Amino acid sequence: MIGHRNEVIVMLKPNLLKAKMRQKEEVLVQVQEYIVKEDLKKIGKGKKYFIKTYGCQMNEHDTENIKAILEEMSFEETEKMEEADFILLNTCAIRENAHNKVFGYLGRIKHLKEEKPHILVGLCGCMAQEEVVVEELLKKYKWMDLVFGTHNIYNLPNLLNETISKKQLEVEVFSMEGNIIEGIPVKRDSQYKAWVNIMYGCDKFCTYCIVPYTRGKQRSRLKEDILKEVKDLVEKGYQEVTLLGQNVNAYGKDLKENYTMANLLEEVAQTGISRVRFVTSHPWDFTDSMIEIIQKYPNIMPYIHLPLQSGSNEILKKMGRRYTKEQYIELFLKLKEAIPDCSITTDIIVGFPNETKEDFEQTLEVVEKCQFDGAYTFIFSAREGTPAAKMEDCVSLEEKEVRLQRLNERINFYSKKANDQYLGKVVPVLLEKESEKGEGTFMGYTDTMKLVNVKAEKKDLGKIVSVEIESVKTWSMDGRIV
């Protein structure tokens, strides 16, 4: 009987094998005039939604799209989960602990749903693209209402509508290479800085990483669409854009035109927006012409996130990173020389399968050599379906934790050292919001992406102000406007 609570109809489940296929077929760019059907526009009337976001900037930005879609359906946002009629978790699959957090949170939501059976509970994002996760949800979380994947966001109005009318767990996850859908609305978190996707997916298939499976193949947005979005933001008074992608340096490689990341950066800089940033840069695709463009335009910020992952050539090879430690250092030094005061941060994984003590020591050596401004460090986490998950690993978790701690100690040392250089200097800071401390303290970032707390007034919000740095810590600094 359709509509019966115990009957779970699975529409579309994820499939890792299918997600792995990469064909030469052209990417379909669907420019949708994003129109929510009239009869769906009212289904959220008088109802509130709560959305919790895990993971990277792509997810943050997807959440900005989801919020706008829900508000077109008349839902209203709430920051209190207990108040919501629709609770949605936008999830991340990058490491095991990201999973655990989400399943932990679902436990809390279940209690709430027992008290208030009318609320709708959904899960989306990268975990929804994983076969194991969806199987588990179907087995043990039948009380949930909706699961949809990273390729299904545009269809949220219809999915929600079906969920409401059918009252059964609805799953829609396309395991596909992905198209590009333009025209989805967006409700940006900030009035001053904005994320702009320039590409989706990833084709690098680093052996430890789940992203190429959860986000589909690399597909670059058309430059016209990107530039239009940026110009629009300039008109609205935005000060900063961050060009987003898993591997932005490879922008355009999948398009037939001979138009690269360097070309795009230049045209974005020429829009006149005060600040241009971009993440993430895979060292492999960083070209000299990109460096020239960064040098040429003062509104391209002197800040680069350049993931190292490991300092051992043996491990880099097993990771499928396609560069050696020597090549990484060469690029690093070239950037430091070409771009004065450039800050460079990185990502490092310790405890990749069978990482030896010597491998790890080599990672530390690169850290000593590069003295990064900061780093995100992780213990390797086996992701089902990736090649590294099947590799033999004799290193104990205790040993990996010791390595992580040793690494973090050095990373923090150099973060503090880098920050110490700022003491007494005057630097530009874009004031973003009142800091949690309150009391007239505002927070913002320098051009080099250093977090600064500044005594300021509300009228300074959204401005790039000159700040004298009065004290520094490992992760932030304090200063005053001069």
Ligand code: SAH
């Ligand atoms: N596209 C970016 C990385 C995105 S994921 C790049 O290639 O640089 C962010 C970081 O998570 C990675 O740089 C890596 O350090 C870490 N990471 C990815 N998969 C991981 C795994 N299975 N275990 C531990 N850390 C991982």
Ligand code: SF4
């Ligand atoms: Fe993952 Fe590698 Fe792609 Fe980065 S480049 S998203 S680490 S596969």
Ligand code: F3S
């Ligand atoms: Fe996580 Fe997906 Fe981003 S796995 S890191 S949210 S692309």
